Amino acid sequence: MSNQTPEHAFSASEIAAVYRAIYERRDMRHFCGGSVPADMLQRLLSAAHHAPSVGFMQPWRFIRIKSLALRQDIHALVEQERVLTAKALGEREDAFMKLKVQGVLDAAELLVVALPAGREQHVFGRRTLPEMDLASSACAIQNLWLAARAEGLGMGWVSLFAPEQLAGLLHMPPGSKPIAVLCLGPVTAFYDQPMLQTEKWARRAPLHSMLFEDRWDQPLAPPPDTPVQAARDV
Structure with a gap:
């Protein structure tokens, strides 16, 4: 690290904490039930809401899933896509099917992140790159992820679902689009390294x-x- 400290830098311990959250964040797949206190959940969502967004469009919407029946329906959608993805992987089908997605049922909280309808009205920064609404929402998810790790909670991002079917389950308006199912809650332990690296899926x-x-x-x-x-x- 350079000996020249910028004028507006955090303290050494605060800097270390930021980097620790970054390097110890994991895409978690194993949860141990429990609960997330209401004030903590509010802090995490506020952290997400303070993410940067192109043209300050703030394209993220969060749907908290409280209904057990709805959780089970979402899990069924995930399982349906998991099987289809496995078949599309050909020779890696069996290895992929060993990667379970039980967090949808086991995590203390389940959140769906979606893009709202009417995004086309935001032209600033999107005229040639309309996908910046998705990029901005990914920043909000990362904020939530890092804050969750700092609070000692695990989070997993599930993208195995058909967007149209999930939108239908959630009665979302035409033009909106779900982009993530987030499993959030206490975990027994954080993985030492990314799970897919441990499973020798990728490095x-x-x-x-x-x-x-x-x-x-x-x-x-x-x-x-x-x-x-x-x-x-x-």
Whole structure:
């Protein structure tokens, strides 16, 4: 870390806490029931609502699922898509089917994140990139995720569902679209590393393979006096 501290930096302990939340956040699939206190849930949703958004459009909507019957219906949709996804994976079908999505039933809270109707009226920042409504909502989800980790709660993002069917279950208006089912609540432990890495499904790519300078085919050189291996490990 540089010895030059910017004027508006947090304290060293506050900076460390931010990075800890980032590096210890996990996409959780195992929950242990329990509950999320109402004031804590409100803090998490407020953190989500303070995310940046293109043109300050604030395109996120959160639906809290309280009905057990509705949870079960959502879980059925997820299971339906899980089977279809497995078949689409071909030779990896059996390995994929071992990855359960029980958090929809087991987590203390279930939230659906959706994009509202009428998003086309927000032109600022979206004229050539209309998908920035989705990108902005992803920022809100990440805010919630990091805040949840800091509060000691696990969260998992489920995207295995047919949007039209889930929208129908939730009586959403035409033009709106669900983008995430979030499982949130206490967990027995956080994974030491991403679960899909533990399951040997994929590994985190090295950072240096994704950094470029000026043009796509020009890798970004590591900072001066930085050993190449150390730069790759950061």
